[in-house]
């Protein structure tokens with residue numbers, strides 16, 4: 361009989377449903393036979409638990425269910441479950457009530473939830489678990505196991521509560537369950553099936569998406585300006601809305617509209633949220649930066665090449681991106697502060713830093729960014745003030761312009777320099793030959809001096825003195841010779857470069873939007889730039905100082921080779937370079 365029962369126990373889960381009493385008695389006897397006498401076994405918690413579980417069956421049958429399991433009725437229908445076979449929450453409640461009356465179950469509360477069970481984080485389900493953990497209830501009534509769990513964690517929680525004895529029973533009108541190893545096994549299969557259903561569904565969706573992406577079709581709702589073609593399942597240009605979107609891009613590209621302005625513009629022309637309200641600013645921002653408009657599909661973190669038609673010129677899109685970027689990260693933006701590192705504060709010697717300030721003129725210009733330069737004031741309390749970038753640029757242009765040479769002058773000066781160069785070379789040669797003959801003379805003198813000394817005509821003291829004088833002179837002459845042959849025309853090269861730079865200066869100072877070049881050029885013309893009371897000063901480099909000093913005159917007499925001032929200035933600068 362024992363062996364037969366054990367066989368049945370292994371074979372049929374229905375065995376327990378059919379004869380719970382038998383099961384209880386047998387279990388006790390079996391345990392008692394192997395371990396302890398029946399009266400001791402009665403004290404075993406295992407026995408008591410089993411007894412309660414078994415009692416439930418007895419008492420439901422014996423209409424004695426008042427002290428029995430306290431059921432929580434849990435109903436769920438997620439918003440995305442469109443299938444007809446899933447009952448609505450209301451009908452689930454009705455069904456459960458009916459079932460409870462029939463089965464004489466005691467329901468302590470109804471909890472309903474409209475959320476998916478695919479993922480974690482259902483607050484009402486958590487409440488159910490907590491109530492059971494606190495002992496407020498010890499059983500759950502629900503339509504089907506898939507109402508309770510469609511993910512592995514929640515399913516595991518239920519099974520664990522059953523294992524720890526906090527959850528004693530589960531009832532489903534559509535599914536048989538008993539709190540036994542077999543029952544739990546069946547339950548896990550039911551949970552697994554629900555999960556399989558979900559996984560399979562999402563796998564099917566994924567497969568569909570992949571297929572669309574392979575064809576270059578966005579598997580989502582079409583962005584504004586496009587529409588989902590329902591028959592061909594493609595994305596087409598919306599003839600009306602595409603024009604509105606394009607207009608919005610153009611508006612934003614002008615740089616005078618805020619995101620909110622664009623959202624208002626959309627609302628004006630009927631692109632709104634489903635309730636007619638203005639689009640969220642984030643939505644507009646995403647719209648303005650959606651690469652779909654230039655044919656790129658971003659899906660699941662990956663990029664695909666779209667096959668949809670474009671209605672936006674890519675240049676317009678690029679322009680909008682630049683504006684968005686500047687607006688988004690005004691501080692992180694690597695602002696190429698053009699004149700950074702050029703000047704120092706004249707008052708305290710600290711470096712000059714640059715920063716962007718945002719100003720908003722809502723009625724006229726909208727958002728405007730200004731760049732200011734100011735002393736970092738790191739060392740002491742410095743009284744220097746801010747200076748707008750435009751003013752720095754303006755002054756820098758003036759500095760460069762002042763040290764410029766009119767092109768006609770530069771030409772005359774270079775011609776003169778060429779002549780002087782040839783003259784200079786001849787001059788150097790004569791100088792060198794002159795020096796070498798002098799050195800020869802010295803050598804002869806030294807020879808004679810030595811002879812006289814050896815013939816004891818010259819006094820040793822005088823000989824030593826004379827000899828030293830002659831040798832020193834010889835060394836000096838040799839140094840001069842070396843310097844002439846080495847850098848004889850060095851000043852010529854420097855002067856030539858100076859003339860060329862000074863001629864460029866006029867052009868650079870006149871050009872527009874060349875801040876970078878201007879800043880670079882300024883360092884050629886001058887050094888030690890400093891800011892004092894919003895005025896920019898510098899020390900002009902060799903040659904440029906003279907030009908700057910004579911700047912007024914130079915501009916007054918633009919082109920006259922016979923002008924004496926032109927040549928006095930030339931000579932002045934030449935002497936500077938010859939030094």
Ligand SMILES: [Zn+2]
Nearest residue numbers: 705708735742
């Ligand atoms: Zn300072």
